[in-house]
Amino acid sequence: xxxxxxxxxxxxxxxxxxLEKLGLTLPPVPSAVGDYExxxxxxxxxxxxxxxxxxDGDLKFTGKMGSDxxxxxxxxxxxxxxxxxxxxxxxxxxxLSRIKRIVRxxxxxxxxxxxxxxxxxxxxxxxxxxDVFGTKGRHTRMIYSDPSMCxxxxxxxxxxxxxxx
Amino acid sequence: xxxxxxxxxxxxxxxxxxLEKLGLTLPPVPSAVGDYExxxxxxxxxxxxxxxxxxDGDLKFTGKMGSDxxxxxxxxxxxxxxxxxxxxxxxxxxxLSRIKRIVRxxxxxxxxxxxxxxxxxxxxxxxxxxDVFGTKGRHTRMIYSDPSMCxxxxxxxxxxxxxxx
Amino acid sequence: xxxxxxxxxxxxxxxxxxLEKLGLTLPPVPSAVGDYExxxxxxxxxxxxxxxxxxDGDLKFTGKMGSDxxxxxxxxxxxxxxxxxxxxxxxxxxxLSRIKRIVRxxxxxxxxxxxxxxxxxxxxxxxxxxDVFGTKGRHTRMIYSDPSMCxxxxxxxxxxxxxxx
Numbered sequence: 001x002x003x004x005x006x007x008x009x010x011x012x013x014x015x016x017x018x019l020e021k022l023g024l025t026l027p028p029v030p031s032a033v034g035d036y037e038x039x040x041x042x043x044x045x046x047x048x049x050x051x052x053x054x055x056d057g058d059l060k061f062t063g064k065m066g067s068d069x070x071x072x073x074x075x076x077x078x079x080x081x082x083x084x085x086x087x088x089x090x091x092x093x094x095x096l097s098r099i100k101r102i103v104r105x106x107x108x109x110x111x112x113x114x115x116x117x118x119x120x121x122x123x124x125x126x127x128x129x130x131d132v133f134g135t136k137g138r139h140t141r142m143i144y145s146d147p148s149m150c151x152x153x154x155x156x157x158x159x160x161x162x163x164x165x
Numbered sequence: 166x167x168x169x170x171x172x173x174x175x176x177x178x179x180x181x182x183x184l185e186k187l188g189l190t191l192p193p194v195p196s197a198v199g200d201y202e203x204x205x206x207x208x209x210x211x212x213x214x215x216x217x218x219x220x221d222g223d224l225k226f227t228g229k230m231g232s233d234x235x236x237x238x239x240x241x242x243x244x245x246x247x248x249x250x251x252x253x254x255x256x257x258x259x260x261l262s263r264i265k266r267i268v269r270x271x272x273x274x275x276x277x278x279x280x281x282x283x284x285x286x287x288x289x290x291x292x293x294x295x296d297v298f299g300t301k302g303r304h305t306r307m308i309y310s311d312p313s314m315c316x317x318x319x320x321x322x323x324x325x326x327x328x329x330x
Numbered sequence: 331x332x333x334x335x336x337x338x339x340x341x342x343x344x345x346x347x348x349l350e351k352l353g354l355t356l357p358p359v360p361s362a363v364g365d366y367e368x369x370x371x372x373x374x375x376x377x378x379x380x381x382x383x384x385x386d387g388d389l390k391f392t393g394k395m396g397s398d399x400x401x402x403x404x405x406x407x408x409x410x411x412x413x414x415x416x417x418x419x420x421x422x423x424x425x426l427s428r429i430k431r432i433v434r435x436x437x438x439x440x441x442x443x444x445x446x447x448x449x450x451x452x453x454x455x456x457x458x459x460x461d462v463f464g465t466k467g468r469h470t471r472m473i474y475s476d477p478s479m480c481x482x483x484x485x486x487x488x489x490x491x492x493x494x495x
Contacts, residue, residue: 034284035291036306042210042268042327045372049305066478103372106307111478113278113312118480119364126365140379141366142436142488145476146310147443148231148276150283158307162372199449200456201471207375207433207492214470271472278477311475313396313441315448323472 015086015096015132022131026087027080030054033150039088044165045103048088050156053080061154066115069154074121078107081157082125086132089161099161102129102139106158111145118143125157180251180261180297187296191252192245195219198315204253209330210268213253215321218245226319231280234319239286243272246322247290251297254326264326267294267304271323276310283308290322345416345426345462352461356417357410360384363480369418374495375433378418380486383410391484396445399484404451408437411487412455416462419491429491432459432469436488441475448473455487 009018019026032038032049039048053061061077063069069077082105090096107122109115122143129137149156174183184191197203197214204213218226226242228234234242247270255261272287274280287308294302314321339348349356362368362379369378383391391407393399399407412435420426437452439445452473459467479486 034288034306035295036270037303038305040266040268040303040305042266043208043373047269047305050307101370101372103370104377105366108309111476113477115478116480116482118478123364130365138367138370140368140370140377141364142380143480143486144309144438144474145478145480146276147278147312147477148280148283148310150281150308150310152281156308199453199471200460201435202468203470205431205433205468205470207431208373212434212470215472273474309474311441312443312477313445313448313475315446315473315475317446321473 009131009134011134018132024083026090027055027084029087029091030084039092041092044162046089046092046161046163048085048159050108050158051081051084051088052151052153053077053155054084055080059151059153062152063154064110064112065121065154066112071117071121074109074154075124077154078122078124078157079128081155082128085157085159089159093163098164099133100136100164101162102133102137103160103162105129105139105141107141108144108146108149108156110149110154111147118145174296174299176299183297189248191255192220192249194252194256195249204257206257209327211254211257211326211328213250213324215323216246216249216253217316217318218242218320219249220245224316224318227317228319229275229277230286230319231277236282236286239274239319240289242319243287243289243322244293246320247293250322250324254324258328263328264298265301265329266327267298267302268325268327270294270304270306272306273309273311273314273321275314275319276312283310339461339464341464348462354413356420357385357414359417359421360414369422371422374492376419376422376491376493378415378489380438380488381411381414381418382481382483383407383485384414385410389481389483392482393484394440394442395451395484396442401447401451404439404484405454407484408452408454408487409458411485412458415487415489419489423493428493429463430466430494431492432463432467433490433492435459435469435471437471438474438476438479438486440479440484441477448475
């Protein structure tokens with residue numbers, strides 16, 4: 001399932017350099033879809049709100065895995081939600097190298113009633129985090145399956161990041 | 166969708182004063198529906214458990230949004246779940262002005278399989294938090310959709326609050 | 331619903347001694363089912379990832395509560411998921427007596443669309459935590475219902491534990 005081997009990535013590269021090597025551009029920081037903040041820093045931890053698979057106001061992945069979407073598409077949707085999460089973190093910290101550790105990835109998968117491949121789909125977020133942050137990206141995660149989701153989005157991702165004091 | 170403009174609220178009002186101006190009374194602090202605690206303080210953060218839309222032992226909103234309940238009713242259910250959450254916080258801190266920040270609102274919506282308006286419904290919790298705590302109420306949030314919920318309740322809300330040391 | 335009265339347990343027993351008195355053995359620490367870590371310590375808190383009801387690589391409980399599984403079986407599945415969580419905590423801290431407090435239990439229940447007994451099922455995790463950690467086990471909790479889950483597992487449990495510095 002799309003395990004990316006990026007031999008050209010180095011632990012000494014900044015996360016921004018890694019994104020560039022991966023051919024990825026951070027999307028514009030999305031606004032919240034309700035009356036809340038996209039991220040908050042408490043102590044040394046930044047918590048984001050749930051991130052949808054947006055690019056420039058366009059919701060790229062809608063529908064349910066297992067009926068409307070394949071696991072491969074779910075993987076791409078989680079990858080894009082996580083990229084939005086990284087964009088939020090960058091707006092919070094300026095330079096992503098200030099992040100000491102990605103603590104937790106929370107992922108919600110819009111799921112048909114008999115869909116069971118959520119972990120392979122959520123690897124779309126995990127692989128991106130690991131690629132961009134290297135050993136600092138090694139995270140815990142919790143996965144949720146939802147019978148329907150806001151705006152019919154395919155995925156939601158929350159990131160928790162520990163930063164330097 | 167019921168954006169409340171409360172021009173009479175002032176940043177210098179205490180949360181208790183704001184509740185009074187809003188015409189709201191905190192419900193009696195509900196017990197847990199299982200073998201757990203309604204809230205815990207760790208370091209400077211109070212975490213509540215999931216709060217149902219109770220008043221005095223009466224579960225006011227049951228059923229699923231998108232089939233049994235409208236988004237407007239879901240909004241009211243989230244509002245009431247959050248009011249129960251604020252009651253838990255008050256039992257933890259005494260004076261709500263000791264709260265420096267509402268960090269996170271977690272909301273679960275009992276959802277029909279094709280329901281997609283969860284963010285508008287969860288604003289029922291967000292608007293209340295913002296009204297009662299003002300700028301200290303600006304929070305992140307994560308939304309979950311559930312195919313069925315405990316006691317058939319419509320909503321569950323968890324609050325995280327940072328308090329003065 | 332299986333409230334365990336363990337009169338022989340004492341607050342002065344170590345968690346390991348309590349497990350022994352309960353006749354329980356911690357399962358081998360399971361690997362992650364995706365590209366992530368089973369636990370992380372940040373400050374004084376250990377967060378696990380979602381724990382499935384495994385014993386030795388065998389997923390003991392699959393299917394949905396309310397159709398495939400009874401609440402009693404859901405209780406046993408949550409109990410086993412939580413036992414895996416305790417095994418993760420032990421691998422993190424060595425001696426479980428280093429844990430000052432179980433802060434939060436997060437439980438996901440694979441649920442049929444009309445199932446409403448999730449709290450009684452999740453007590454399978456709560457009772458175990460309370461039995462093993464005594465007053466230090468008194469936790470908050472959040473419950474999620476999922477329409478389908480990874481590998482068709484019945485339950486997922488995340489534990490947050492505060493440890494001595």
